[in-house]
Amino acid sequence: MTTSALILMIVVQATVTVVTGYFFFKVLKTPPNAEPDSFSDND
Amino acid sequence: MSTSNDGWGSRVGLILAMAGNAVGLGNFLRFPVKAVENGGGTFIIPYLVSFLVMGIPLLWVEWSMGRFGGKFGDHSTPFILDNITKKRIWKYFGVFGIFTNLGVMAYYTYIESWTLTYTLKSLKGDFSGKKIDEVGVMFDQYVDIGAASGINFPIWALVAFVITLCLNIYILSRGLNDGIEKVAKFAMPLLIIFGAFLAIKAVFLGSTGNCADCDSHIGLNFLWEPHYETLWDPKVWLEAAGQIFFTLSVGMGTIQCYSSYLKSKDDVALNAMSAGWMNGFVEIVLGASVVIPIAVGYMGLDWVKENAGFMMAFKTMPYLFDQWGPTMSVISGVAWFGLLFFAGITSSLAMGTPWMGFMKDEFKWSNNKSAWTLGLLLFFMALPTIFFFEKGVFDEYDYWTGTVSLVIFAFAEVILFAWVFGIDNAWEEITRGADMKVPGFYKYILKFVTPVFIGVILFTSLFKPKDWASPFKREGGWNWADDSIINQIFHLNNEVIWFSEHGATNMFYIDMSRVFLLAIFIGLCALVKIASNKRKKAKLANS
Numbered sequence: 001m002t003t004s005a006l007i008l009m010i011v012v013q014a015t016v017t018v019v020t021g022y023f024f025f026k027v028l029k030t031p032p033n034a035e036p037d038s039f040s041d042n043d
Numbered sequence: 044m045s046t047s048n049d050g051w052g053s054r055v056g057l058i059l060a061m062a063g064n065a066v067g068l069g070n071f072l073r074f075p076v077k078a079v080e081n082g083g084g085t086f087i088i089p090y091l092v093s094f095l096v097m098g099i100p101l102l103w104v105e106w107s108m109g110r111f112g113g114k115f116g117d118h119s120t121p122f123i124l125d126n127i128t129k130k131r132i133w134k135y136f137g138v139f140g141i142f143t144n145l146g147v148m149a150y151y152t153y154i155e156s157w158t159l160t161y162t163l164k165s166l167k168g169d170f171s172g173k174k175i176d177e178v179g180v181m182f183d184q185y186v187d188i189g190a191a192s193g194i195n196f197p198i199w200a201l202v203a204f205v206i207t208l209c210l211n212i213y214i215l216s217r218g219l220n221d222g223i224e225k226v227a228k229f230a231m232p233l234l235i236i237f238g239a240f241l242a243i244k245a246v247f248l249g250s251t252g253n254c255a256d257c258d259s260h261i262g263l264n265f266l267w268e269p270h271y272e273t274l275w276d277p278k279v280w281l282e283a284a285g286q287i288f289f290t291l292s293v294g295m296g297t298i299q300c301y302s303s304y305l306k307s308k309d310d311v312a313l314n315a316m317s318a319g320w321m322n323g324f325v326e327i328v329l330g331a332s333v334v335i336p337i338a339v340g341y342m343g344l345d346w347v348k349e350n351a352g353f354m355m356a357f358k359t360m361p362y363l364f365d366q367w368g369p370t371m372s373v374i375s376g377v378a379w380f381g382l383l384f385f386a387g388i389t390s391s392l393a394m395g396t397p398w399m400g401f402m403k404d405e406f407k408w409s410n411n412k413s414a415w416t417l418g419l420l421l422f423f424m425a426l427p428t429i430f431f432f433e434k435g436v437f438d439e440y441d442y443w444t445g446t447v448s449l450v451i452f453a454f455a456e457v458i459l460f461a462w463v464f465g466i467d468n469a470w471e472e473i474t475r476g477a478d479m480k481v482p483g484f485y486k487y488i489l490k491f492v493t494p495v496f497i498g499v500i501l502f503t504s505l506f507k508p509k510d511w512a513s514p515f516k517r518e519g520g521w522n523w524a525d526d527s528i529i530n531q532i533f534h535l536n537n538e539v540i541w542f543s544e545h546g547a548t549n550m551f552y553i554d555m556s557r558v559f560l561l562a563i564f565i566g567l568c569a570l571v572k573i574a575s576n577k578r579k580k581a582k583l584a585n586s
Binding site for chain 1: 050051260306316328331478
């Protein structure tokens with residue numbers, strides 16, 4: 001692979017992975033709202 | 044409106060179901076092909092810009108609209124849109140949010156059934172020792188391509204389709220929590236594991252020695268080498284915006300349906316971002332790393348340039364996996380077709396929910412009744428795409444329901460939400476209960492940039508010329524592209540011939556499929572009218 005292709009691939013894929021992980025982690029870490037909320041597992 | 048107590052079990056389940064709705068076959072098959080056709084690595088720049096200024100705002104609009112409609116007990120777009128404005132005509136725009144899903148689910152379930160069959164074929168080792176041409180012939184025989192009569196009658200593909208459809212309908216009949224959410228929680232992690240396994244195999248494949256340039260790294264280079272001059276080409280921007288549209292499943296009505304089961308104080312902003320980026324991860328990180336690198340690794344770059352396309356999934360990949368030996372061939376085949384099946388079913392289940400929501404809300408049908416009538420309707424809608432596959436009916440469904448309808452509906456809903464409902468009300472809906480800080484500049488993007496972006500896509504789809512550089516014919520007049528909407532409607536590039544000495548022409552089948560789809564649309568409008576009249580009567584009786 002050329003250096004420019006390699007750098008672009010690594011930067012883009014790493015950024016997308018980190019941003020995806022960040023938002024999903026934020027969802028997991030956010031405490032559920034007070035009842036009644038939308039999710040039956042929290043009842 | 045509904046008194047349904049259907050709903051989601053958990054927030055993670057909802058996000059996985061939403062991400063599953065967006066992640067489809069296109070993440071693995073459409074995105075890499077579009078990238079190599081439009082500037083390689085540079086394609087990612089217009090792609091990400093389109094995601095930021097059109098994709099994210101549209102996700103927020105659809106999630107918010109759905110939650111807003113759910114407050115009034117509505118779970119499908121006709122009456123979700125009706126709640127937003129006093130102008131009653133908008134509910135007929137909402138019909139697109141049911142029609143699109145019926146049309147797409149009909150042919151999409153057929154493709155899904157191919158992936159199910161091919162998972163089993165891989166498990167049985169049916170591709171072992173086969174040459175690439177033989178694998179291609181196996182697929183043609185499976186869908187009965189090249190039948191002497193010109194009509195395709197693929198008996199085993201039909202059986203597999205019915206089984207796949209029944210599976211979808213059974214899951215839908217179980218409801219959101221017990222059906223769709225359970226499947227999403229199981230299918231999405233497996234899809235990511237299968238995708239990661241194949242991506243790692245592709246990255247470490249390197250040179251296979253099959254030919255001078257048979258090297259997966261050349262494939263990756265082909266995908267990621269930036270060609271910055273292509274950034275000035277409007278076609279590249281249109282292709283990137285189009286890809287964002289289709290990959291996020293916006294403009295379909297499924298997102299509104301899923302989010303209509305949220306309470307009005309619960310977050311939509313962070314949920315939408317999480318599901319949207321998860322789809323991006325599957326597409327950019329996994330989808331880009333499988334098909335093209337492995338194919339270049341064994342067939343070389345020139346072969347891939349000539350043959351890259353959707354059918355590689357079935358006609359090429361089994362042969363490539365067979366090069367990894369009998370055990371890895373089975374594992375890789377199951378991983379590949381398994382991930383395509385999971386990507387497919389999580390999307391098709393989402394497409395079934397708007398019809399279910401509508402029939403349950405307006406006609407008080409049960410889950411079972413709504414699901415099995417949907418199955419019956421889809422069965423009859425899918426038959427023309429199966430029997431007249433080679434006549435172009437399959438592509439016709441894809442064009443009208445899977446392409447044109449999405450853009451029309453997305454344009455209508457963004458105008459409705461940002462301009463008719465009002466940007467202040469829209470902003471209030473997006474930010475209420477948000478578990479993240481929504482950047483304020485998105486208010487202006489949503490009001491001005493997103494409608495213009497979608498408007499340009501719609502306008503260019505209507506009037507697309509064969510060549511943007513010279514859009515006029517030498518003899519005068521606009522040189523219509525074959526896939527421009529105006530040309531498609533009026534057959535400007537072709538003479539209309541329905542019958543020849545050999546019988547009915549392809550154009551006859553294509554036009555009849557259009558009449559059929561139009562009849563479905565009109566039928567849905569009639570159902571919305573009946574439901575609206577029922578509501579009026581109920582309102583009068585209560586007052």
